[in-house]
Amino acid sequence: MYNYKFRSSLLSVAAIAVLCGCGGNKLDVLAYPDRIKTKVSIPDVCMPQYKSAMPTVAVIEFTNNSTFGKAQLNDTNSKFSSIKKSAAVAGVVAAPTAVGIGMVSATKIDSDSKTSNVQRDVDAKLSSSITGPLESIVVNSGGAKLFTRSDMDKIDAELKFQDSGLVDPDSAVKFGKTSGVRYIITGSIDNVEQTYRDNSKAANSVNRMTSRSDNSATKLVGALLSLGASITDGMLIETKITVKLLDVETGKIVFSKQLQDDVNIGKIRQPNYDQVVGGVKSAILSSLPALEEELSSYFAVKGYITKLKAKEQNIIAQVNVGKEYKVVEDQLFNVYEFEESEDPMTGIITCDVIETTTKLRASQQITPKTTWTTIEEGRSSFLKLGQLVQKTHEKAGLGIPKF
The missing domain is CATH 3.40.50.10610 (ABC-type transport auxiliary lipoprotein component)
Incomplete structure (x- = not known):
């Protein structure tokens, strides 16, 4: 019993932490003393991808x-006249020559309308x-x-x-x-x-059939089906x-x-x-x-890696997008590689954009223009200065620890 209560308490605390957004991705940048200065080689054909300005x-x-759109409506004593048209549902008031729901001949069906009509364009x-x-x-x-x-x-x-x-x-x-x-x-x-x-006819038919049953569950299902049909x-x-x-x-x-x-x-x-x-x-x-x-x-936010720092085998990366681009803690970024590609038949040179398996995760170190990130998944060894990153619509899930 003690172990069960203890485990339940831990799960409750973990769940509350997740719901409250506690934890996050706290990073001490000064704890990473080594600088990595390897730069990415960008093919000329891929350089437009690195434009910093937002489109x-x-x-x-x-x-x-x-x-349907513009029409001429007839007001009769502040009420709309009804028009019946062969190619559309009745009720939309439009002159036969105006743009309405179906430009077809119309016949008036409102026999109670007064003789004083006011025409207006809408x-x-x-x-x-x-x-x-x-x-x-x-x-x-x-x-x-x-x-x-x-x-x-x-x-x-x-x-x-x-x-x-x-x-x-x-x-x-x-x-x-x-x-x-x-x-x-x-x-x-x-x-x-x-x-x-x-759906009234079908609903009434189902209701009549089920109401004759001696089974209360069948009656309930019939009533619910009838209600659902009526609502729709x-x-x-x-x-x-x-x-x-x-x-x-x-x-x-x-x-x-x-x-x-x-x-x-x-x-x-x-x-x-x-x-x-x-x-x-x-x-x-x-x-x-x-x-x-x-x-x-x-229109996703794009940027590139501006700094790389290491502590033994651990690497962190700074990217040149921050609060100005609505970056928040735990925000995920995709990392991209670029290759020059030549069509063997036409000889046309294009740029291949390759999404890598590496994702960066924003820490709490966010300024208006920059964000320090950690490696959320994938390989960090190939990261280089200048590599293109793109903000995703995801945040890293904190999850609930298992006991």
Whole structure:
């Protein structure tokens, strides 16, 4: 009994230490007296990888290729008139010639409307619902600078990027030279769909069947299925968007991904325009987090080893990124090697980027511009001054000791 209680107490203390973030990676740099001065040899073709400045990124307005966006709405006594359309779900108010959900002929079904109608133009501004969150993703990456919206507007006017969607390569290169931007994020809103989901018949059928059973567990399962079906009923708004990343130095698309998501705006069979707009924007927002990990590979913080110190067989390394790049204690860094590569058929020389098995772990010795690290895993013997490192999205796990 004593051993069990003692072990349980130790586990509790260890768990509390992990949850509180106690421990960390404390390092006494002065305890490492020996300096290592071996420098890495960098092929000329790989030198661009060592640019210290963070790339500047601009988020351009997205093209709206869907049939939803701008429209003309009829207000009748401060209420929206209902329009029924053969190619879309009824309820979105739009004139037959306006851009709405399906530009098709419409027939009025609201027989109670008054004769005094006021027509107004509306714009859902769907592109704005994408650019803001994408700018936040870029800023939170820590490894890129955002081209300001005011500067973006000036160059939009000059090069006419606004509402044009993905710019052509020549314009992208021109834009980069004019603004100093390295990457452009843009794309398109591809589709908006409305679907009313009604599971009531199926739910009622299951409930009737299970309610006749003498088994209480069966009745409970039937009731839960019925409740679940009822909760998922409602108007679904589904969106599809495409996000593309352009490298303006080359004018090439280096990344493209289609995102799809939907939201349930409630049991509203004929939603008005504003309700649909809210659903569309919510669906777009919920799809964007899927981009964070993939975009981070382009905007991850990069640096290189500036100092190496040793104590017997133990080696520590200083890297030239710190608090300014949101580095915290226990932050992990990947270490990279570079090799010049020649295509045997074309003779074209390129740079191969090789991620090594060695990871560095940030200690508490962090300044705004530098971080001292220890070797978390892998070989330390091959480390050299100037080797490229990249901040990961991981922190070293402290774990709970075994007894």
